[in-house]
Structure formats: C-alpha cells, structure tokens
Amino acid sequence: xxxxxxxxxxxxxxxxxxxxxxxxxxxxxxxxxxxxxxxxxxxxxxxxxxxxxxxxxxxxxxxxxxxxxxxxxxxxxxxxxxxxxxxxxxxxxxxxxxxxxxxxxxxxxxxxxxxxxxxxxxxxxxxxxxxxxxxxxxxxxxxxxxxxxxxxxxxxxxxxxxxxxxxxxxxxxxxxxxxxxxxxxxxxxxxxxxxxxxxxxxxxxxxxxxxxxxxxxxxxxxxxxxxxxxxxxxxxxxxxxxxxxxxxxxxxxxxxxxxxxxxxxxxxxx
Amino acid sequence: xxxxxxxxxxxxxxxxxxxxxxxxxxxxxxxxxxxxxxxxxxxxxxxxxxxxxxxxxxxxxxxxxxxxxxxxxxxxxxxxxxxxxxxxxxxxxxxxxxxxxxxxxxxxxxxxxxxxxxxxxxxxxxxxxxxxxxxxxxxxxxxxxxxxxxxxxxxxxxxxxxxxxxxxxxxxxxxxxxxxxxxxxxxxxxxxxxxxxxx
Numbered sequence: 092x093x094x095x096x097x098x099x100x101x102x103x104x105x106x107x108x109x110x111x112x113x114x115x116x117x118x119x120x121x122x123x124x125x126x127x128x129x130x131x132x133x134x135x136x137x138x139x140x141x142x143x144x145x146x147x148x149x150x151x152x153x154x155x156x157x158x159x160x161x162x163x164x165x166x167x168x169x170x171x172x173x174x175x176x177x178x179x180x181x182x183x184x185x186x187x188x189x190x191x192x193x194x195x196x197x198x199x200x201x202x203x204x205x206x207x208x209x210x211x212x213x214x215x216x217x218x219x220x221x222x223x224x225x226x227x228x229x230x231x232x233x234x235x236x237x238x239x240x241x242x243x244x245x246x247x248x249x250x251x252x253x254x255x256x257x258x259x260x261x262x263x264x265x266x267x268x269x270x271x272x273x274x275x276x277x278x279x280x281x282x283x284x285x286x287x288x289x290x291x292x293x294x295x296x297x298x299x300x301x302x303x304x305x306x307x308x309x310x311x312x313x314x315x316x317x318x319x320x321x322x323x324x325x326x327x328x329x330x331x332x333x334x335x336x337x338x339x340x341x342x343x344x345x346x347x348x349x350x351x352x353x354x355x356x357x358x359x360x361x
Numbered sequence: 362x363x364x365x366x367x368x369x370x371x372x373x374x375x376x377x378x379x380x381x382x383x384x385x386x387x388x389x390x391x392x393x394x395x396x397x398x399x400x401x402x403x404x405x406x407x408x409x410x411x412x413x414x415x416x417x418x419x420x421x422x423x424x425x426x427x428x429x430x431x432x433x434x435x436x437x438x439x440x441x442x443x444x445x446x447x448x449x450x451x452x453x454x455x456x457x458x459x460x461x462x463x464x465x466x467x468x469x470x471x472x473x474x475x476x477x478x479x480x481x482x483x484x485x486x487x488x489x490x491x492x493x494x495x496x497x498x499x500x501x502x503x504x505x506x507x508x509x510x511x512x513x514x515x516x517x518x519x520x521x522x523x524x525x526x527x528x529x530x531x532x533x534x535x536x537x538x539x540x541x542x543x544x545x546x547x548x549x550x551x552x553x554x555x556x557x558x559x560x
Binding site for chain 1: 371372374375378379382407408409473474475476478479480481482498500502504505506519520521540542543544545548549
C-alpha cells in the first residue's frame with residue numbers, strides 16, 4: 092500500500108523560521124522547534140527544514156535547531172540547504188536529522204551522493220533538484236537557488252542520482268515556486284516514470300486541489316508545501332481529508348496524543 | 362537504565378530521546394559492561410546491513426548483543442537492528458547476523474518503489490505486548506529496502522507489494538522494522554510498552 096506523505100517545509104535563516112506562521116499561542120512563532128512540534132501534533136508526516144542562512148556563523152545555529160528538534164518532535168526530519176560535504180551530513184545526522192538533502196553540491200560533485208548513501212544509507216540521502224522547463228517535455232537542472240542554469244537534463248540527472256544511491260528525490264519547480272499555480276505535474280510524473288525511488292513534489296502549491304493533483308496526476312509519493320500550511324490557508328488535517336476524498340491513502344491526521352511529552356493533546360488537529 | 366547500543370552508526374539521538382519521552386532513563390552505551398548493567402537493551406540500526414554487522418563486531422559489542430537478546434531481559438531491535446536478529450541478508454551476502462531468528466532478510470518485492478519511505482498501517486497479531494494499543498490505528502514510519510522473512514516470531518506486518526514483516530516478538534526479544542522513534546504518538550506508545558517491560 093502506498094500512503095502519500097504530507098510534508099510542510101520551513102525556511103530557516105540563522106536558526107529562525109523566515110516567514111511568519113499561522114499558529115496562535117506559540118511562545119515564539121519563529122522558532123523552528125516549536126513549529127516542528129506543532130506540525131507533529133497536527134499529523135504532518137515529516138518536516139523539512141531548508142536552511143537559507145548566508146553566513147557561516149548563522150549556519151552553526153542550524154545544528155542547535157536540529158538537536159533541539161530531535162528532542163521534541165518525533166517525526167522524520169529532513170535538513171536541506173548548505174549541505175556541501177560528507178562531514179556536514181554526518182554532523183546533521185548525528186544531531187538528529189533523519190535525512191539530508193543535497194542540491195548544488197551534488198551537481199558540482201555527484202560523488203557526494205554516493206558518499207552519503209554509502210556511509211549512512213540510501214534512506215538518508217535525498218537529492219533536491221531545482222528545475223525549470225526548457226521546452227515541452229524537457230526540463231533543466233538549476234543550482235544556487237535557481238539562479239544558475241547547468242544545461243543538465245532533469246530526467247538524466249535524477250536517474251544518475253538514483254544510480255549514485257539517492258533514496259529520495261525532491262523536485263522543486265522554479266517555474267512554479269511562489270506562483271500558487273500548482274505543481275508541475277508533467278515534470279513530476281515524468282520523474283516518477285523514469286526512476287524507482289520515492290519522489291516528492293514541491294513548488295507552486297496554492298490550494299488543496301494542488302496537493303491532490305500532485306498525488307493523483309503527478310503520482311508523487313509525498314507532497315511538500317510551505318506557505319499554504321504556514322498561513323492558515325490549509326491545515327494538515329484538511330490536506331489529508333482532501334487527499335483521502337480523492338481516493339489517496341494517507342495516514343489519518345489524528346492517531347493519538349501529541350508527542351510533545353507534555354500534557355497529551357487529544358486527537359484532532361485544528 | 363535502558364541501554365541504547367552505540368556502535369557508531371546513524372542517528373541514535375532520536376531513539377534515545379524518544380525512549381526518554383516514553384519514560385525511560387535511556388543512555389547511549391558503547392561498552393559491554395554498560396550493556397550488561399542495563400535493565401533493557403535497544404539495538405538500533407540504519408543504512409546497510411553489512412556495515413551495521415561490521416560496525417557491531419568492530420565495536421566489540423557483538424557478543425554482548427547476542428547475550429542481551431538471549432538472556433530474557435527486555436531487548437528491542439529497531440530497523441536494521443531488527444534485521445540483525447536474523448542469520449543474514451541479501452543486502453550483504455558475506456555478512457553475518459546475530460542469528461536469534463532463522464532465515465535471511467530479503468529485498469522488498471518488485472513493483473514497489475524502494476526504499477519504502479512512508480507511513481504504513483500495521484496489521485497486528487492479537488496479544489502482542491509490544492504493539493498493545495496499536496491494533497486498530499497503528500500508523501508507523503518505515504524506511505527500508507529490505508525486510509525480514511515473515512515467520513512465527515512476526516507479530517505485525519504491513520502491506521507493501523505483499524505482507525512485509527514489520528515487528529517481531531518472542532519472549533523478551535522485540536523488534537520493529539519501522540521507526541518507533543519517528544512514528545509520533547503511535548511510536549511513543551510502542552516504546553512505552555517496552556519501557557514498562559524494562560520495569
């Protein structure tokens with residue numbers, strides 16, 4: 092049975108979530124750890140922290156954030172952004188990340204994917220790909236946050252990543268990112284057809300229907316979104332209800348008490 | 362004290378913290394004496410079967426792991442820690458397992474995406490102590506490409522291209538292919554059952 096994962100993604104800059112987030116009653120709505128706990132309690136299937144920190148000293152705080160998250164949220168955590176070496180990956184994994192996502196660094200040196208998968212296992216080696224459409228049915232790999240075109244064909248790149256040991260692929264459509272026009276479904280489906288590892292759709296979600304389309308039309312194994320979850324437009328529970336109504340198997344949002352270790356919060360996400 | 366065997370692989374912090382959240386005094390332990398002093402022992406494991414087998418041997422913790430899984434004290438294997446309880450694995454034909462259970466770990470069936478990296482619903486055998494409370498709504502998180510054979514010791518399966526061994530229980534030896542430390546409330550409930558068994 093395939094169960095599609097619903098994955099909120101948080102952009103983190105020097106240890107702080109960059110954009111405001113909807114949850115009321117948090118002591119600190121910019122704290123990634125508090126938000127991770129909240130999403131865990133709501134029934135999110137994983138959390139992604141995407142580190143957009145520019146400075147080296149700011150980067151150090153990401154490690155503290157990962158360590159604290161591992162103490163308080165008990166769902167899988169992926170950390171991406173700025174992972175450049177096997178040592179970066181080792182440090183994040185030891186502190187409590189479950190997966191590390193490599194992007195530009197993998198394009199620059201594909202063996203990094205093999206090193207991470209070979210050392211820690213394919214299950215933690217995620218390759219994120221920034222993508223723009225080049226022509227109908229053809230897509231190009233970009234790096235450095237979508238600023239640098241590489242000339243590399245996406246379908247060839249993802250197959251290479253799979254050969255190198257990647258355990259998951261995250262497809263971030265730069266054409267769609269921030270547009271709220273929905274995922275690039277043709278891209279997603281093409282990658283699903285071309286590979287055998289789990290594929291995560293990312294970039295462009297503006298409505299519940301877009302999440303459903305990602306699973307039903309794009310055939311994604313997981314649907315990732317950022318702002319739509321953060322600004323009360325859509326709750327995790329609503330996302331799962333919409334997917335279930337479309338015939339997609341999902342983990343129900345309420346599977347017992349919250350895992351914060353504090354007083355149990357019964358059931359349903361709000 | 363619950364000992365989480367630290368043999369230099371993967372993310373042990375999550376397992377330790379989740380056990381603590383479930384009520385245990387859980388510590389990372391890297392010496393045989395530390396393992397022997399514990400009231401319960403957890404053998405985690407991620408990644409490659411052969412690497413985990415090798416690492417356990419190199420860490421000098423092989424014998425004490427076999428002992429812990431044989432002497433009637435509560436024992437919990439997680440993920441590759443469950444697979445290590447078998448004789449070997451297709452993933453690493455030359456590498457040995459601890460041989461607590463018969464048979465070899467095999468690749469997930471063809472026709473499914475590998476690894477299985479998702480939440481899945483447990484089908485729990487009635488009477489399981491480990492999975493008490495997870496009988497009807499046991500959604501837990503899996504990340505694996507290989508799985509143990511389904512045998513008499515299997516107390517839960519999930520459906521992924523067919524029935525896949527998800528948990529075992531034989532006397533005091535329990536193990537999960539899924540990650541209870543990453544399975545939110547359901548996982549903490551299973552860990553709570555283990556912590557209570559440790560007394």
